[in-house]
Structure formats: structure tokens, C-alpha cells
Amino acid sequence: MKVLVAVKRVIDYNVKVRVKADGSGVDLANVKMSMNPFDEIAVEQAIRLKEAGVATEIVAVSLGIEQCQETLRTALAMGADRAIHVHHDGELEPLVVAKLLKAIIATEQPGLVIVGKQAIDDDCNQTGQMLAGLLGWPQGTFVSRLKLENGKALATREVDGGLENVELTLPAILTVDLRLNEPRYASLPNIMKARKKPIEKRTPAELGVDPTPRLKTLKVSEPPKRLAGVKVDSVAALVTKLKQEAGVI
């Protein structure tokens, strides 16, 4: 079974993000970029499926600027077999990403698609769901445990208030959560080998998708500074404040 994973290039999670002075977006100049951590988990899961003899080939896909190929190289160094880069210099919204992935899936015909539950830059948490909708495939979102057997995926989802077990008929879309696995980091020989693995280049035009954004970013601003709290001298005072000021109990 072929597994397709989508990986997004985002600001490294260790970087303290700064908003541009003119409020037009986030400052990306000289900022370290990495693979979206949830997508790393997706890649790791695909590799584990291959190591278990369930998956036969892993195809990594990334969409965006030229440097997305570095993110694909990371996926290849971790263990993906080949990669597809859809080159586009402008902004890509989740619906466009889902349409582009759908076009790639049409030719690649994977038995399973694994993506991160969301990207840590825009936190949209939409692509996987939109892709499942466009394809008419079953979807398992926020997956924290996974088992494949008899053409079915048994997935445990992290939902409000607990865990939900779902059974999906393959092919299906999975969006993965933090606790599914702990991704490996690439070994030196695999980083070297990844240089020789193929990256296929495509464009939205070739795939028949119009990448024009439907949303316009008006302004990006930093979250307001958190005000200092106050110390209360007794439990009774705390309860009173929670009741009367915070209104939470």
C-alpha cells in the first residue's frame, strides 16, 4: 500500500515569532524554518507502517516556495521514498492545498493519506478535513493511536472529554495528533542518501487548480500582554473573586 504524507514548511517551534512592524504579517527574514511538528508525526507513522510491512512506498508532498524542498529532504532523510513539490510563491489557503493534494492523489492513488492535524503557523486545522470532503473519503482526525487491518484503519481520536475509537474503510484521510508517536531524527547516512532520492516538481497550473486566495489578511498583531495577577490571602477570598469578578463559578 502506498502512503502519502503532506508536510508543511513552518517557522521552527523554538523561534519566538515576531509580527512585522507594519502589521502585514509575521517576520520571516533570517528565521529558522522546519517541518511542521504534526507533519513529522505523520511522516514517522508512515515509516512505522512501512517498517511493519503494511506500507510499501511513502510519498511526501509539500506545497509552496522553492525552499519547501528542504522540508521534503527532511522527510526523505527520515525515510520517505520520494517526494513531490508543488511550486507556488504566493500564499496557499487550506482549500487550495486540499484541492492540490486531491489532484496529486488522483494520479498517485495512495491507499492512505496522513497529514498533521494542523500547522503550527496558522493553526487552521482544515486541510485534512477539506481533502476528505473533496475526495468523499472517510476521515479520522486528531488520531493518537492507529492500527491497520483487513483494509480498515482503526483509529483512536482525541476529542473533547476523552477518546473516540473509529473504524475507517481505506482509502482514508488521517490527521494526526501529538501523542501518536515520537518522531525520529534523521541519521547522517540517511541525510546523505536523501540527496539522491527524487523530488518531482509540479505547479498548480499543471494540476488544474487556481491558487488565488479567497481571503484577505487585514492585519496581524501580537496578542495583548498578559496583565500581572493578584495574590489572594485566603481560599474564601479566591472563591469570592472567582464568583463575583471572574464569573466562572
Next chain:
Amino acid sequence: MDFAITGDQQQILDSVRKFVAAELLPHEDAVDRAGEIAPELKDRIRARAIEQGLYAMNFPENVGGGGLDNVTMMLVEKELGRASFALQYLVARPSLILMACKGAQRERYLLPTVTGERIDCFAITEPGAGSDALGISTRAVADGDDFVINGTKHFISHADLADFAIVFAVTGAAETPKGPRKLVTSFLIDKGTPGFACTRQPDAVSHRGFHQCVLAFSDCRVHRGNILGELHKGFNVANEWLGAQRLVLAANCVGRAERILTLAAEWAGSRKQFGQTISRFQGISFKFADMAMECAAADLLTMRAAWKADQGTMTQEDAAMAKLKATEMLGRVADEGVQIMGGMGVMGDVAMSRFWRDARVERIWDGTSEIQRHIISRAVLRPHER
């Protein structure tokens, strides 16, 4: 000039940084406190390093090494240098001098050392020969197909872990216009060879857990097939392969200094006195300007020398400048780090006091600051002396 790190280099650095964070940093305090590394931890780190392809990454690919160029190697050394020396040394970069192995020596010494099955140590220094390497008195006297070795080596790093030693011994003398000059040969000598004893020296204040040993040779018989390189050409072999060795130390120091800088900045940015963080006081903040600048200067000297080494144009003074600047910079940065933390900085259980202790040896080993200054000053002045 291009100072950019390539995509491949960044990927390697990301992996090494994750390795350091996962496998080395969590054990630093325990190792420093005990002065020892538990055998199972040693095995685990070595096994993980081999698995990740970080072991012997300084060796060429055709013998099974990582095949990294000097620039990439020093970028990696900066990352490894952040961690405790005793722990990061388990991610071994065996002595490149083993590349001089010939014939059966390759199977017996070179290849198993690259795969981690065997461990080497490097023995020149003696009680009577520190900076003056030619002052060694360990002798190897030919006797049939063997050499009989007598003498004592000390300060031999990690010899307690090693399976064999690369030992330098006097094998003769040559007449020169300035008088007789010793001829030195390097030998590969297995531990367990009769007449070869290895004992640990007392712990040093720097790099606890990384041990120094005395190697004593008493009528130790070694076959001439164990000569590394050629007879009487021991220092030629060393010079041929160990040119970039001093850069490794320089890069380690830069990495550690960067870590100290962050640690000190976190402290200064949160410690409050007189109603504000101490980072707001000029007396403290200007220290950071000097620390950061010196660290960057040492980094640039190191990377420039590494780049020249890759071009085949690195001189002895290039390496000496990098080593001298980086080790002295680390000493100052660690000392200021302690000063910024105040009383807390000298407490035994905080990392800063360990960095301060560890920094001291760097100006001594692998060529003292005085020897580096000698090398640099000779290069500057020799052309002008009549």
C-alpha cells in the same frame, strides 16, 4: 564570501542538536557529580551514535566514516561542544592518524575503530615532555622483527576506554647542523600486550568523567608490522593527518560559549535587583556585548580555518589562531557567566560553575596558549628577521 549554511548542513545540525538534547544533556549533572559514566549509559550513547551515523563522522566515506568536510565537521563540533566533554566524547571522532594504516593494520585497527568495535587513544605526552614533544624519552629499540619499548606516557585521554594506543617513541637520532635530532616512530600497541600497563590518573577539575591515564611500557615487545606510517617518521604521519585537530577543540569551545551566553542571558533577564532585571544595568548588559562579540570572533576564525582546510590552504597559524582565540574566549565568557550569576554561579550544583571549571583545561591541552602564540608570532616575524 558565503557564510550561509546549506540545506544539507542545516539538516545534519538539526539531527545532531536533537541527539545532544536527547542523549547527552540529561546526564551531565550526574556524570559531573560522580566523575564517572555508568557502563550501561556509555554503551547506550555509543550505540545511539553509531545508529545515527555520528560515530567516526570525521573519517572519509571510503572507510565507513561520515565523510564530512571540515566546515560541516566544525559546525557539528560546535553542537557537540555544547554538551559535557566526557559525554560528547563517546560520540567518538577517532584519531584521523589511523588513516595511515596499511595492509593488515587496516583490518585490525582502522576499520574496527571506525565502526566502534575498537577504541583508540593517542600517546605522545610524557612527564618530561609536554609542550616540548621532541623531549620524549620513551624508546623503541629494534630487536629482530620486533621493537622493545620502554618508557612512560601520561595525561593520555580516555586510555581507560581504549583497546589500543598510538604510541610515539624514539627510535634513533639524526645528525643535523644544529646537532643530533631525535627520530620518532609511532606504533600501534594493543592493550594486553605484555609489558604495557594502563592506570588512571587522579581526577582533573575540568571535564569530570573524562579520564586521563598513565601508560607504562616495560620491555614491551611490538612487531615492526605495528609501525604506523614509516620508521623514524612518526611526526610526519601526525602532521599529515592531524592538521585540523585543533579546530575541533576551537569549535567545541565556541559551542559551549554560546550555551553559557544563553544561560547567563536567561539569568540576567529574570533575576531582579533594585526593582528591575539585572540585564537592565549597564554594568551587566555590556558584559553581554563583549561576550557575544568575542564568541562570534572565535567562531569566524574557526570557520575560516576550516574553510581553508577544505581548500588545502590552511596554515599552522590559522589553526593556532582559532584554538587560541576560542579557548581564551571561553575562559573569559565562563568567568563573566559566573560573575553575572553571582554567588549562585559558584555553587557546585549549577551548570555555570561546571562550565567555569571545564573551561580551564582548554587553554592547556592540545597545545598551550603559549605554544599557539609561539606558532603565530613565528609566522609573523620569521620573514622579517635577519
